Amino acid sequence: MSQDATANVSRKKDLKALFEPQTIAVVGSSRRPDAVGHAILRNLLSTGYKGKLYPVNPKADEILGVKCCQTVADIPGLIDLAIFIIPSAGVPAELEACARKGAKAAIIISAGFREIGAEGLKLENEVRRIADQYGISVLGPNCLGLINNDPAFSMNASFAGTIPNPGNVAFVSQSGALGTALLDYAHGKNIGFSKFVSLGNKVGVTELEVLSYLKDDPKTGVIIMYLEDIVKGYEFIEMAREITGEIAKTKPILVIKSGRTSEGAKAASSHTGSMMGSDKVYDAVFTQSGVMRMDSALEMFGLATVFANQPLLKGNRIAIVTNAGGPGIMATDACVRAGLKMAEMSPLTVAKLKEKLPPTSNFSNPIDIIGDAQHDRYEHALRTVIAEPNVDGVLVLLTPQAMTEAEATARVIVDLDKESDKTIVTCFMGHADVEAGVKVLREHNIPHYHFPEEAAEALVAVDRYQQWLNRPRTGVKHYECDRDRANRAIQGAAKAGRKFLPINESMEVFSAYNFPVIPWAFVQTQEDALESAARIGFPVVMKVVSQQIVHKVDVGGVRLNLNSAEDVKAAFRDIMAVGDRLKAKVDGVFMQRMAPKGREVILGMKRDPHFGPILMFGLGGIYVEALKDVTFRLAPIRELSAHNMVRDIRAIKLLEGVRGEPRADFAAMEDCLKRLSQLACDLPEIDEIDINPLMVYAEGKGAGVIDARIILK
């Protein structure tokens, strides 16, 4: 923990120079108005950057009225941040020059690095080396730059054409072009930003460092991100989890993660591996960190607006006020489908509504104040509904009809919003006829959507985030285990050059971690077999253990339901004979008490180079193959994650019990998942695990590992 803390502190210190520099060198400032090196300087000047600015250009005396330095060395005194807009080949040398001038941060706008191939990659590695040597936080290369809208700095160190309005949304983009386009789009919607960060090739500063800075940024209330990958899965979870749910002023994080379909499930020898597409792993990362994954930029900005400007829902009861039935039904559909409740109006509220609304109004929710409603009727209805204790959030719908006053109604909403601590979203449908009203709403940062479904989705997201905040906090459970015993089994296999642990060795590992294993033995003689059978108790199962026999059942290498010493004797003899017949070396015989029938589930683990161990849970047997009804989490999992995993599957009812079946032992399944999590973290030599099936019995009756496979790296 203390090491982590240090790392965080130094990480933050570095980023101070990046986001809050007192002195900036713009290396590659240009006089040509169409050059990027001109645009950056222009943006810094036009937005009124508060610190000292040194354009560097060997051939210019001044640019845009600012005196130029011919070289970095000519800059008087030290610099905090250097911005590079020079051909990539020159960047390493200039970066080193800036380092000697004390630069603690750099923004490399220049392209021509990894993205152009081997030569660029070499340059990029050189940049990394220099950055590491001097302790410089490098943003980019190949990026659009960085904007800090904090009035204490007013730093637009980007060449984005749009100057974003100030606001409390921080926008982090791994694509510069998308950043440009979305800043322009957001400007049209009057969405304001606290920071904009273009990550580029992420040679130094990644989403992790940026999140770490934004966590404590008082100007940022919402974080939106476009990411194409995440460099460190579990660190991302820990950081994002803190931001979304643990710090004093929590901040929602909305992410578009693209590349959803670019990678198929990787070839893998376990069920877990074959089920695990990279996209499902990202889903797990976001689930565990409280990050909301967005399907599109439209959705992301739609939700950013409500999170940036409205209080969270205190409950999930929504009131809809509308001047038309159809859109009211559409909004109701969208709310109810997503799990929100239609608020019930108390008799007092209905009476109050009736005072000023026409009798043909609909006084139960959705409240239809009829097509000829003007601003005063909206005002009465909204004021009344906001005051109703059963209402947590309000969706105001307006369609343009003959008597409709879009602008005046918008002003009514703006005023009521000031007094209200409930979540309010609006939907003025149409275009020209509602334009003036929409303008007023946008100017006053009232969340507005063109369609009722979008407005409903905004409320749904707020509710979902509130649920994340309200969730019980749990830790990672630690179990006392015989790690040495597990290691011995693994080392034994490794030494013998085997990657697959046979069932007896796998059971050693699970036994060492105190999984509920069905009593078992590994025997090599008939005497052992008889003794073991007596110890573990009848009936027993016997299986051949041989590296050369794959399909054990097909060759007669498995014998079930052995009820006596006689049975065991005969089975042992038969199984050994199978080896002789197939000319296969038989290592021994695995014996296990015949387990009673229960419900089969599968638990798995697969280690990923970027994300570490990933856990899987699903229904076993034919379900895992036919339905792919499985869920993933990154290890280590907290207790809540184990709880949620077993409830995440679609066929949860099969575990809850249908047709009078008892409920399955959820605690036992969760316990196994938590043990598996610890095992995966403790034993890095293991690459994949399938426990298939774990047989689960009725509540209180536990579970048992029936079959399993462990694959080493």
Place this chain on the structure above:
Amino acid sequence: MSQDATANVSRKKDLKALFEPQTIAVVGSSRRPDAVGHAILRNLLSTGYKGKLYPVNPKADEILGVKCCQTVADIPGLIDLAIFIIPSAGVPAELEACARKGAKAAIIISAGFREIGAEGLKLENEVRRIADQYGISVLGPNCLGLINNDPAFSMNASFAGTIPNPGNVAFVSQSGALGTALLDYAHGKNIGFSKFVSLGNKVGVTELEVLSYLKDDPKTGVIIMYLEDIVKGYEFIEMAREITGEIAKTKPILVIKSGRTSEGAKAASSHTGSMMGSDKVYDAVFTQSGVMRMDSALEMFGLATVFANQPLLKGNRIAIVTNAGGPGIMATDACVRAGLKMAEMSPLTVAKLKEKLPPTSNFSNPIDIIGDAQHDRYEHALRTVIAEPNVDGVLVLLTPQAMTEAEATARVIVDLDKESDKTIVTCFMGHADVEAGVKVLREHNIPHYHFPEEAAEALVAVDRYQQWLNRPRTGVKHYECDRDRANRAIQGAAKAGRKFLPINESMEVFSAYNFPVIPWAFVQTQEDALESAARIGFPVVMKVVSQQIVHKVDVGGVRLNLNSAEDVKAAFRDIMAVGDRLKAKVDGVFMQRMAPKGREVILGMKRDPHFGPILMFGLGGIYVEALKDVTFRLAPIRELSAHNMVRDIRAIKLLEGVRGEPRADFAAMEDCLKRLSQLACDLPEIDEIDINPLMVYAEGKGAGVIDARIILK
């Protein structure tokens, strides 16, 4: 068939007067500029209605320069269409007056009918009576009116504030206010309409009549609808199916059906009934008719644009041309996720691209022509890609960067589109920076979307519709059955006052319809039992049949696996003893050959007052309860529907065979579904049917009805 044809002809003739009147009376024309009766007249005049127009107002000589008639009777000559904007109470009398003037159609704008309660409903019924008596097609009441943009009529008989541009989209809305809002919205997007119809309370003209008219309307290429209900499910299917796939110039239909969540599953005594929420029935209706169900108005207009202006995809291979990587990935994700393919560029195309694109471009799909691409580079890339034979559709992405020429690039696209017969959609991301380009695209009806996901969805929809057109055409299979035998079983139960058919009577019905029933018998004496056992073959199952015994298994009323005459004798004695013990009247004993184990599926039927018999198919056993993995269709089903039903379920793999299991007998399941469809249509006395399970065996081995229940009305 000939009767139907007559109905259609008369329906169309009526609607001619509604859509194409030569003479219109506007009953309730008003001088007050803010009155609806003024707005309608103004709209008719300002859009240049080509026929004769008679405002009717007892107190005005002329309105808007048109001479008024004091009463309807004063109108010289006959009228085709009457429009009413008078208080509802006066409508019936005036409607009758118009009928006497030869009116064949009426638009009742006035509200104050069913929607205000009992009194209004009375008026509405009166209107219906008059309409029926005189054969008048009544649109409304309580509607916004009707617009026919055909230049031969130029009739805007609505009080909508927006005058829609001409185009080939017909828009039918069951909500007037939503109609207003969406016409306004569409105007902002430059979407043009052929017709606009506000359905209102649907006293006479419903979606069916309107569809029937639009089917043959040469000016309409796409139909979009907002519906809150459908009056006749199967007629809708037949009509919509013709429009979307059978006529010479097919027209896609896009529908928002709201009220998705308002009704829960109805209380029902069958599985089928309890699974069947009204919304699933609508899904079935749309699936069977090729109608595309929309999630929102945003989606509906987005797709209407592409259907209205672009050729359909000839295949599903898409090329993406972009000046930025991020959006390219987002679009690729959306396309691939929905089942489209990324087109492969042939070496020739790549070589051609390389001629004029910078070497850092990405020449494989998505084709990234790099951030500094200007209109000429877009032109070269697009021209080349459109010429590539492996490409069926093109998605053009543009983000605003320093060198980007949004407007010139838009003109390039407009020009290329003229020569191309491939589907082209565009996405210019941003706001102000791309505005000029978007304007050009919209003016030339090139489908444009703000976000790559929307553009991809448009292509997906086009592909989906093309698949609908390409589907094999099938008919409804007719089986020779012993309908009398089935009827005897039903009548017997009905006469005895029973609603539930016991298993023996149910089996009579299924046997009469030649379902694959496992050999069975119903016996009342020990002798019969022994004889029947010998006939149907051992082993047998015996079950008590008694109206007073519900849980047969619990009381010992079911005996399995009886292997000999002795067993049967004992079982018969025991089962009869159960009756004595419980003092329950035992009607007899049901015997059946013990069926071998197979895969269990469920087939069901429930009759709906609006939709007729609805069929269900799903996996049986615990699946139907735990997973609700079922699908619905309205009967009668065509052969293709039966084929699709059994493949519609999520757990299809269980039927295809996992873990070396053989594939199930799909033909047998489809055959049973088609028989069930015919049975449901033949025997209207039956309200619900569950066949649960139908035991299905390996391909070629058939299936067997194991248990079933039939419930009468």
